[in-house]
Amino acid sequence: MKLDNVNKEQLLAAKAEVTAAYEELKSAGLNLDLTRGKPSPEQLDFATDLLSLPGDKYITPGGVDVRNYGGLNGIAELRELWGELIGVPAENIVAGDASSLNIMFDLISWSYTFGNNDSPRPWSVEEGLKWICPVPGYDRHHSITELFGFEMVTVPWTETGPDVNAVRELVKDPAVKGMWTVPMFANPTGVTITEEVAKELASMETAAPDFRIVWDNAYAVHVLNDEFPPIIDILGIAEKAGNPNRFWFMSSTSKITLAGAGVAFFASSKANLEWYGKIANIRGIGPNKVNQLAHYEYFGTAEGVRAVMRKHAGSLGPKFQRVVEILNDRLSEYNVAEWTEPTGGYFISVDLVDGTASRVVQLAKEAGVALTAAGSTYPLKKDPHDRNLRLAPSMPSIEQLDVAMNGFATCVLLATIEALEA
Amino acid sequence: MKLDNVNKEQLLAAKAEVTAAYEELKSAGLNLDLTRGKPSPEQLDFATDLLSLPGDKYITPGGVDVRNYGGLNGIAELRELWGELIGVPAENIVAGDASSLNIMFDLISWSYTFGNNDSPRPWSVEEGLKWICPVPGYDRHHSITELFGFEMVTVPWTETGPDVNAVRELVKDPAVKGMWTVPMFANPTGVTITEEVAKELASMETAAPDFRIVWDNAYAVHVLNDEFPPIIDILGIAEKAGNPNRFWFMSSTSKITLAGAGVAFFASSKANLEWYGKIANIRGIGPNKVNQLAHYEYFGTAEGVRAVMRKHAGSLGPKFQRVVEILNDRLSEYNVAEWTEPTGGYFISVDLVDGTASRVVQLAKEAGVALTAAGSTYPLKKDPHDRNLRLAPSMPSIEQLDVAMNGFATCVLLATIEALEA
Numbered sequence: 001m002k003l004d005n006v007n008k009e010q011l012l013a014a015k016a017e018v019t020a021a022y023e024e025l026k027s028a029g030l031n032l033d034l035t036r037g038k039p040s041p042e043q044l045d046f047a048t049d050l051l052s053l054p055g056d057k058y059i060t061p062g063g064v065d066v067r068n069y070g071g072l073n074g075i076a077e078l079r080e081l082w083g084e085l086i087g088v089p090a091e092n093i094v095a096g097d098a099s100s101l102n103i104m105f106d107l108i109s110w111s112y113t114f115g116n117n118d119s120p121r122p123w124s125v126e127e128g129l130k131w132i133c134p135v136p137g138y139d140r141h142h143s144i145t146e147l148f149g150f151e152m153v154t155v156p157w158t159e160t161g162p163d164v165n166a167v168r169e170l171v172k173d174p175a176v177k178g179m180w181t182v183p184m185f186a187n188p189t190g191v192t193i194t195e196e197v198a199k200e201l202a203s204m205e206t207a208a209p210d211f212r213i214v215w216d217n218a219y220a221v222h223v224l225n226d227e228f229p230p231i232i233d234i235l236g237i238a239e240k241a242g243n244p245n246r247f248w249f250m251s252s253t254s255k256i257t258l259a260g261a262g263v264a265f266f267a268s269s270k271a272n273l274e275w276y277g278k279i280a281n282i283r284g285i286g287p288n289k290v291n292q293l294a295h296y297e298y299f300g301t302a303e304g305v306r307a308v309m310r311k312h313a314g315s316l317g318p319k320f321q322r323v324v325e326i327l328n329d330r331l332s333e334y335n336v337a338e339w340t341e342p343t344g345g346y347f348i349s350v351d352l353v354d355g356t357a358s359r360v361v362q363l364a365k366e367a368g369v370a371l372t373a374a375g376s377t378y379p380l381k382k383d384p385h386d387r388n389l390r391l392a393p394s395m396p397s398i399e400q401l402d403v404a405m406n407g408f409a410t411c412v413l414l415a416t417i418e419a420l421e422a
Numbered sequence: 423m424k425l426d427n428v429n430k431e432q433l434l435a436a437k438a439e440v441t442a443a444y445e446e447l448k449s450a451g452l453n454l455d456l457t458r459g460k461p462s463p464e465q466l467d468f469a470t471d472l473l474s475l476p477g478d479k480y481i482t483p484g485g486v487d488v489r490n491y492g493g494l495n496g497i498a499e500l501r502e503l504w505g506e507l508i509g510v511p512a513e514n515i516v517a518g519d520a521s522s523l524n525i526m527f528d529l530i531s532w533s534y535t536f537g538n539n540d541s542p543r544p545w546s547v548e549e550g551l552k553w554i555c556p557v558p559g560y561d562r563h564h565s566i567t568e569l570f571g572f573e574m575v576t577v578p579w580t581e582t583g584p585d586v587n588a589v590r591e592l593v594k595d596p597a598v599k600g601m602w603t604v605p606m607f608a609n610p611t612g613v614t615i616t617e618e619v620a621k622e623l624a625s626m627e628t629a630a631p632d633f634r635i636v637w638d639n640a641y642a643v644h645v646l647n648d649e650f651p652p653i654i655d656i657l658g659i660a661e662k663a664g665n666p667n668r669f670w671f672m673s674s675t676s677k678i679t680l681a682g683a684g685v686a687f688f689a690s691s692k693a694n695l696e697w698y699g700k701i702a703n704i705r706g707i708g709p710n711k712v713n714q715l716a717h718y719e720y721f722g723t724a725e726g727v728r729a730v731m732r733k734h735a736g737s738l739g740p741k742f743q744r745v746v747e748i749l750n751d752r753l754s755e756y757n758v759a760e761w762t763e764p765t766g767g768y769f770i771s772v773d774l775v776d777g778t779a780s781r782v783v784q785l786a787k788e789a790g791v792a793l794t795a796a797g798s799t800y801p802l803k804k805d806p807h808d809r810n811l812r813l814a815p816s817m818p819s820i821e822q823l824d825v826a827m828n829g830f831a832t833c834v835l836l837a838t839i840e841a842l843e844a
Binding site: 038041047048051052053054056058065066067068069071080099103109113114124140147148254258259260261279282283284285286289290291 | 460461463466469470473474475476477478479480487488490491493519520521523524526529531534535536546562565566569570580642677680681684701705706707708709710711712713783841
């Protein structure tokens with residue numbers, strides 16, 4: 001946002017009130033945290049049964065003893081169940097250990113070192129590697145491509161997904177090897193990529209034959225109400241478009257069962273899975289199948305997953321609602337910010353007046369309210385406009401959120417007043 | 423072994439008997455397997471309680487909620503317990519997911535891509551990378567260094583460990599970046615590296631400043647009787663020798679609790695762990711701490727681990743004894759083979775007359791007894807003498823072992839007769 005758009009007179013008229021509110025905030029000695037995109041203890045309690053599973057069972061319905069070595073692709077039953085949930089045939093799914101981030105890292109690491117199944121040579125020997133990052137985006141995605149030395153080129157998120165025209169231009173460069181996406185309830189914008197945009201991403205021509213889109217569908221069923229949107233069949237679309245290997249489709253139970261002890265899934269074309277499996281088979285003997293059976297027993301069916309997600313919605317929905325209410329109540333009249341009102345996912349993205357985001361974080365910190373650092377949603381943690389902040393409402397209680405968000409609003413107002421007066 | 427050493431007359435005199443025994447073996451329609459270095463179902467049953475743990479506990483004694491994200495180094499209590507068991511301070515231990523092989527792969531992969539904490543440059547840009555492989559050794563070790571394009575140079579295992587004089591010569595070459603070892607009850611020789619050899623490995627000068635020894639202590643407490651040998655303080659020895667970063671010390675609960683669902687540990691110098699952690703922190707958010715708490719609850723103390731291992735010894739000891747008895751009974755008089763009589767670990771290593779190992783595997787296969795492929799214990803799966811075979815007695819029952827080992831002995835005799843007559 002530009003400073004010009006602010007309702008200056010109203011805001012300056014409120015200066016004394018805002019300043020007083022901030023002083024009061026500081027003197028309250030708060031210690032609140034809006035940084036962590038983690039499930040709350042209340043949410044984790046939904047999975048209490050899982051802590052005693054698989055119990056006395058250790059043979060899968062298909063006859064596999066999950067306690068022993070082997071089974072690189074994970075147990076069939078959980079892959080079936082998850083395939084039904086995300087609309088992918090089980091044969092196109094690998095069930096792994098707890099973290100899909102681990103798998104994404106390995107996919108990029110191994111493409112870098114060995115090349116992937118469509119690479120003429122390892123990525124490491126190419127000149128000037130580039131990676132497309134829709135912004136604002138997920139900091140841990142950016143950290144991976146930063147580590148491997150990619151130049152991270154940004155495209156904006158629109159209401160329908162990443163700006164496809166911008167993407168289409170960028171992929172004409174053979175040094176552009178891939179792109180991050182969170183296709184549903186994106187971190188942090190909450191946007192879900194439309195089928196039309198998905199089709200364009202699947203069908204566009206790329207100069208690099210081994211170009212990959214990380215389709216990190218981390219929030220596919222993470223609704224804040226009772227409506228589960230359709231999950232786009234991105235692998236089917238890609239196959240029809242003649243680019244069957246374009247997508248690395250990731251998902252996991254991390255924010256469904258136990259954040260640190262779930263099961264991650266990697267869905268992709270048979271050729272991609274074969275390439276991955278060949279190296280994974282040297283890296284190890286197979287994933288934790290006991291935990292996979294425990295999850296299978298816990299869910300029972302795909303509908304069982306949605307039943308759990310309804311509980312999460314019951315816990316998270318009111319928190320998101322409260323955040324949006326407070327932003328509306330406190331900031332609307334001054335036109336000092338724009339924010340998302342997501343129907344799923346874990347975050348609310350706030351755009352402030354350009355140049356004020358870091359100041360808001362600093363003011364909040366001094367008042368005992370921890371916010372995710374300004375810039376975190378951009379590659380190299382540098383927001384060129386110093387504008388975007390990511391709020392994570394899941395961990396605090398509603399009461400804590402109330403205090404923290406009112407404090408946040410006060411800091412936004414104060415920082416904007418400072419900017420107006422500067 | 424050389425053909426010259428065989429007691430030819432006795433063996434040829436037994437030809438008719440051996441041939442008849444082999445025909446009988448073939449006609450028995452067996453389906454037995456001596457290939458798999460896996461715990462038996464009986465052994466896995468020792469850990470049945472673990473399948474319901476951590477149960478209603480999810481907060482560590484130190485106050486960490488194991489269900490949520492975070493804790494890259496693993497939970498403190500299990501690191502303490504394991505540290506006491508293996509003689510390493512907890513601060514020098516990372517507890518990870520289920521597989522130490524995964525960690526070894528990553529250590530080499532990341533050294534290759536980025537260089538390790540002592541590397542002047544990434545290993546990938548060095549010329550003619552080499553890696554020392556004591557032979558016979560562990561096939562999955564070799565597969566990793568093969569994948570990364572190392573030339574694998576071999577040194578023989580002696581009764582006290584890898585031939586140190588040979589190693590000392592090899593490490594004068596700066597292209598030699600590391601070495602595999604299984605320091606206790608080695609796979610497959612059963613040898614335990616002596617403290618004297620360990621000190622030499624720790625103190626020798628290496629041309630490569632970033633040279634590493636993978637100290638894969640997979641069988642540290644895997645005794646076949648009641649005597650737990652001392653575990654060498656290799657990190658302390660290395661530090662005293664002025665090479666604190668030389669060893670990557672690996673261990674895991676894989677063959678203690680659940681082979682596919684245990685906890686792996688990486689112990690090393692602070693500098694090594696910091697380097698590893700910096701990259702691991704980008705690869706993910708932390709290991710499965712629920713499984714770590716479950717293991718902590720299951721063991722209770724370091725002595726609790728040894729108590730479990732006594733049960734394993736009770737199950738495995740008689741099997742190893744039977745294998746050795748049969749080898750003695752059937753083969754000694756002909757001097758056609760030498761074998762190890764290990765007091766721990768998972769394998770018996772058999773050296774046959776040069777050039778007969780693959781033939782034995784083929785004969786056994788035709789009779790329905792699966793043996794690990796000849797050459798498996800050598801880099802690139804090529805045993806230059808076609809001599810060594812690795813027997814894995816853990817999975818079959820004693821009755822199955824009886825049949826399989828008598829069959830094996832018959833095949834060894836027949837293959838040697840063929841060689842004598844060729």
